[in-house]
Amino acid sequence: xxxxxxxxxxxxxxxxxxxxxxxxxxxxxxxxxxxxxxxxxxxxxxxxxxxxxxxxxxxxxxxxxxxxxxxxxxxxxxxxxxxxxxxxxxxxxxxxxxxxxxxxxxxxxxxxxxxxxxxxxxxxxxxxxxxxxxxxxxxxxxxxxxxxxxxxxxxxxxxxxxxxxxxxxxxxxxxxxxxxxxxxxxxxxxxxxxxxxxxxxxxxxxxxxxxxxxxxxxxxxxxxxxxxxxxxxxxxxxxxxxxxxxxxxxxxxxxxxxxxxxxxxxxxxxxxxxxxxxxxxxxxxxxxxxxxxxxxxxxxxxxxxxxxxxxxxxxxxxxxxxxxxxxxxxxxxxx
Numbered sequence: 109x110x111x112x113x114x115x116x117x118x119x120x121x122x123x124x125x126x127x128x129x130x131x132x133x134x135x136x137x138x139x140x141x142x143x144x145x146x147x148x149x150x151x152x153x154x155x156x157x158x159x160x161x162x163x164x165x166x167x168x169x170x171x172x173x174x175x176x177x178x179x180x181x182x183x184x185x186x187x188x189x190x191x192x193x194x195x196x197x198x199x200x201x202x203x204x205x206x207x208x209x210x211x212x213x214x215x216x217x218x219x220x221x222x223x224x225x226x227x228x229x230x231x232x233x234x235x236x237x238x239x240x241x242x243x244x245x246x247x248x249x250x251x252x253x254x255x256x257x258x259x260x261x262x263x264x265x266x267x268x269x270x271x272x273x274x275x276x277x278x279x280x281x282x283x284x285x286x287x288x289x290x291x292x293x294x295x296x297x298x299x300x301x302x303x304x305x306x307x308x309x310x311x312x313x314x315x316x317x318x319x320x321x322x323x324x325x326x327x328x329x330x331x332x333x334x335x336x337x338x339x340x341x342x343x344x345x346x347x348x349x350x351x352x353x354x355x356x357x358x359x360x361x362x363x364x365x366x367x368x369x370x371x372x373x374x375x376x377x378x379x380x381x382x383x384x385x386x387x388x389x390x391x392x393x394x395x396x397x398x399x400x401x402x403x404x405x406x407x408x409x410x411x412x413x414x415x416x417x418x419x420x421x422x423x424x425x426x427x428x429x430x431x432x433x434x435x436x437x438x439x440x441x442x443x
Contacts, residue, residue: 112329115223115332117210120244120325121316125370126210127247130188131156134209138182142209145175145197150189154213154250167192167358169229176203183257184209187241190258191217191361194241195225204236212239214321215251216261220244221328225336226326230357235341235417240332244325252317257360259320260392263309264366267386269299271372275342278376283420288339291330295339298323303386329368343375343421344368346413353416354405366392366441367399371410374440375422384440396443403438404442407434 126133134142142162146154155161162178164171175196178187186209187197194210201208202225212220219226223240273292280287283425302309302323308316337345347368353360366387371379384394393399396406410433414423426432437443 115239115335116329117221117240118242119246120221120246122129122246122248122321124247124249126245127154127213127250130154130186130211131159131244133135133245134184134186137184139207141182142184142279143179143182143188144186144188145190145200147192147193149212150193151389154188164196164321167195169227172196172199172203172227173298176200179204179206187213188213188321191219191226192358194219195227196225198225198229198238198241201241207242209243209245211245211247212321214254214258214262215317215324216254216258216265216360218262218265218324218327218331218340220246220321221325222331222337222340223335224331226361227354235337237331237335237337240328246321246325248314248317248340251321252310252312252314255388256312256391257363259309259312259317260366260390261308261360261362262320262324263302263362263390264364264369264387264392265362266302266320266327267383268342268365268369269295269327269340270383271344271369271376271378271422272338272340272342274376274378276373278422278425279338279420282425285420288334290333293328294326294333294347298326300337303428306386306389324343338419342419343372343413343423346416346419346421346423347371347410350409350413351399351401351405354409354412355401363393364399367394367396370394370440371436371442372422374432375426375428380440395441397436398411403437404430408436408442410437
């Protein structure tokens with residue numbers, strides 16, 4: 109048996125209003141000189157007055173390295189905002205060996221508490237295991253007021269566990285890859301939980317957003333248990349990464365994952381129509397047109413998805429090419 113440590117956040121705090129008193133709370137944790145990773149929006153709306161910050165327009169290796177060079181003398185790095193800010197903060201914390209605090213202002217991704225970092229390098233996206241944030245601070249007052257599309261993105265990211273866990277099991281069957289039953293069960297549970305509360309999530313009630321955040325944080329913990337994003341990222345995520353690669357920019361990850369889950373479920377011979385209905389129930393995109401992706405580019409993305417990383421999925425078993433991709437996309441009415 110291979111022994112390993114399980115990397116988890118030491119504290120997850122859910123407190124209404126915590127963002128408005130963020131600098132004070134960071135001080136209460138024992139830190140005296142924080143630096144905040146922000147973007148233009150979070151800098152304007154959520155950054156504590158007078159705080160040191162580094163602004164990142166994109167989650168690229170170049171910006172992450174530049175941020176790491178800016179933390180001299182700081183004793184903690186705070187990722188404040190969406191996925192790119194938190195990912196860069198996690199990279200900086202790892203690179204400079206200082207603690208990381210994750211403060212999501214959008215319920216749009218499962219990187220909030222995870223050890224995984226998703227960056228792009230020369231236009232090609234990649235994910236890598238580093239370590240999770242030391243603290244995760246969640247303000248429900250901020251999250252219930254997030255724009256609808258970010259709530260749909262978070263829902264789509266969790267819906268992706270329907271196919272990602274199956275892909276993981278498929279890797280175990282076809283290649284002998286290790287499959288962790290406990291981690292798989294946790295990931296499946298988050299899928300079932302958000303589906304049950306999907307109407308409350310769509311209405312952005314406190315209960316609905318709390319359920320969605322619990323699911324997103326839980327999936328981050330699952331990745332920490334496995335030291336891998338394997339339980340939470342399968343063929344549906346590869347399709348999203350392929351879309352980013354072909355478009356030359358990062359689209360809204362979770363909504364792309366949601367559409368990718370429809371296609372992946374079809375390839376897996378599972379209930380893709382149910383997945384489509386769940387997404388429709390929260391108002392999430394279910395077609396390439398709704399994603400703003402031309403049909404030919406959607407076909408290409410599905411066809412090349414299996415080439416983007418060394419992770420076995422249903423796309424590899426079926427050796428999906430453009431013809432197979434096009435037939436699946438038409439069958440599921442994604443195009």
